[in-house]
Amino acid sequence: MTVPNIAHHGGSGRAAHEAPNGGVSNGDGEDVYDLICVGFGPASLAIAVALYDRELPVRVLFLERQPLFAWHSGMLLPGTRMQISFMKDLATLRNPRSEFTFLNYLHRKKRLVSFTNLGTFLPLREEYNDYMSWAASHFTDCVRYSTDVLSVSAVASPGPVRSWSILTTHLTTGLPHTFRTRNVVLAVGGRPKYPSTIAPSLPHPRLLHSSHYSTTIRTLLPSPDGQYRVAVVGGGQSAAEIFHDLQTRYPSARTSLFIRAHALKPSDDSPFVNEIFDPERVDTVFSLAPEARKKALAEDKATNYSVVRPALLDEMYSHQYAQRLRESDERMWAHRIHPLREVVGVENVSDADGDGEGEGVVLKLRNTRTGECSNSEDAYDAVIFGTGYERETHLTMLKPVKAIMKDGQCSVDRQYRVVFREGAVAKDACVFLQGCCEESHGLSDSLLSILAVRAGELVDCVFGAEGEPTNGTQRQAKRRR
Template sequence: MTKQIYDVIGIGIGPYNMGLAALLEKTELNGAFFEKSPSFAWHPGMLIEKMDLQVPFLADLATFADPKSPYTFMNYLYEQDRMFPFFFHNQTKVPRQEYNDYLQWAAKKLVGLHFGHTIVDVIDKYEAEVPHYEVVALETETGKHHHYLAKHVVMGTGNEPLIIDGMDGLPEGDVLHTSRYLYEKENLLKSKHVTVVGSGQSAIEVFLDLLEEQRRNDMKLSLLTRTGGLFQLDQAKFAQEVFTPAYVDYFHSLSYQQRLENLESLGALRKGIDPDTLTRLYTDLYHKTAGGEKDYVLINPMTEVKSIHPSEKGGYELQCNQWQEKIDYRYHTDKVILATGYKPHIPDWFMDRFKQKIKWEDEKHYRVTRDYQLEFLDQRDHHFFTLTNLTHSHGAGATNLGLAVHRNVHIINTIAGKTIYKNQQNSTFQTFSMKRFKDD
């Protein structure tokens, strides 16, 4: 066992923990980060060509905290000789494939990143002379367990695909989540009928990509959505201010019930579809249906898929419900793509070791402080931070790439016990809380 005690160990290497590693390099704090995958890849199954991020390029690993960092997207463009093409491209959003390449570029430059290491346990050494955590990593290549010590831990274990109950036993080449789309795309294009289930950005991107790749007249595409229609993302300037530190301050100050109600009211900001993507889809449909041919495309809103079962005649039967008309019906298809979103990935060791030690909002949501610490039943100075499962505590911006840097600023300043990076103030034109105006 190594005797070195790191200031912080990060569990999982995605954009969030990678951004933390980037900001740590300019501090006196030392850290190590571990990821089970053999190398970095950002949603490889959904890196569809000509699809852009939904946030501007400033939402990189470091810019909001340190514009002079060597890990900014601007520096990536400079080192890749793409400054002038980006300048003439004249867009603030970047292609997803380029964003993935940027993150891979950063991963090669950052120190302290350990791929091919699965964290299998985290032991709370709260009774030690210097309280710390013992982090156990399983190295994939050798099968050996390695033990690391850290004053603080940051859990960034991300999300995992959310599927409809009872469908996990079906062949993944036939019934698959969007996270595997590109791996199965060639096979899907050979099918006579592909149905996409979902109404968010991923659903429309997959449906649009299949539509643009469609070459046969006998191939049918269907889109079944539970929502009332294909509604676009609210990109109004004032609406976007919910993705600011000031709004996170306000949201976190609300009661748990108020926070849940708040999230329900922000559907157009959380689940809407990029307007450019919808325009592109409508334009493609218009051109493809010139001459009156419409039979190969079906879009059914207000339709909930209750279950999926293999059909006696081949393919699959979807048990559907048009919830507004209250009509149940069956729908036959050859392949099914589930754009049913994701759920937080909470490791088994976390529940085994920490469930009884921390405070909970309800049975699924743990309590988290404003600076992203889990709230323990006992007082402690060795903190357990989480970047996972934060929507209930920090709002719609919990998965926003721009706010990820702001989150890391909070974590680093808390660990250091002083202000290392500036915490952005006065970030909105709106004032959300009226507490300072309250009559005594």
């Protein structure tokens, strides 16, 4: 399969004033794109696929901070499976005939029949990462990797804003560069979230987030046979997977899992409940009054937050029971779960003893039921926080345009467009947010479930639903073909 470079008019020829890197010169040497996506994770990759399927003559660029495409590389643990059906891939729910479906990926890799024999809708996470990396490899010419986006600002012009300036720096060379575009998509993903009480201790060589686990843990704990003491903090899927993985990765280690609740709780992925992740449910959630929407989101959180898949819970409980069979005193177990414990601080062992040897860290704990505070029994060689993500990076990038936002707040409409003051921005110059609109669009916003459909809607919004671009310049480009 040969995929044309969508940044270069889909391989259909170049505009008369097109710049060497795929943009269009505005006459003063500055390149102008029709669309720039900040971040090249699954959300932007789905947009690239939707653009390819539409065969639009557009000039598109993707800016990515990482040096290459990677999807949750820190959580690609052996044997872990996806939590959604492979049919919720980059294309199928929008266009089952797309060349970028998961089934076509299997066909191209000559594993379609073998995968069918597995009898599952849930691929290994390792395989799904390879699927998305395979898809991303077809758009390399449209991506600037190792590019950190600092800000998005409005390009000054008479009347309403008609284009945007994106300030970047290259993470390898340190060189700054400014890109100009008519439309922007901010799809920057989440930033590791730690308990607020831990923030003063960061960065710390023994504390790491689950997002860096599999890529960092071997550096921190190099010996597979080491008698390490490791703590995991969190009651969700990531924390449970790491706690489970440590027992195989370091068979001689002692591990502890600290959770705020009285017990690990199962995720609800029954078919009726799973309908909250259907693409059409976005309309339902968005149309609710703010208080009703907030209540609905709270009711649905058990499907995605601080919950663990039942199959993993069963396996973890079996391991705990085997320890109980051999030793009735839980304090002697190698792998313990500590419920009703909130981590409220850390203390270096060397600071407490005054020996300067840096032997580990002690966790300061608070009982979530009684409020009683204590220190952990062990000093830990590593503490991994599976405590989720913050999704506020877009607010920093958009600070230069906050003054023209409606009511000075970063809110979005149903099409994920940032809402600006009436008349401040031209209707064909939009800023879109992806993956940070859960409060307005529902729990599926930061998940993979609706990527294909949402990407198609965004492409339709920018370039027209029937293939007729909404931007006058693009109509000229289309006529020049």
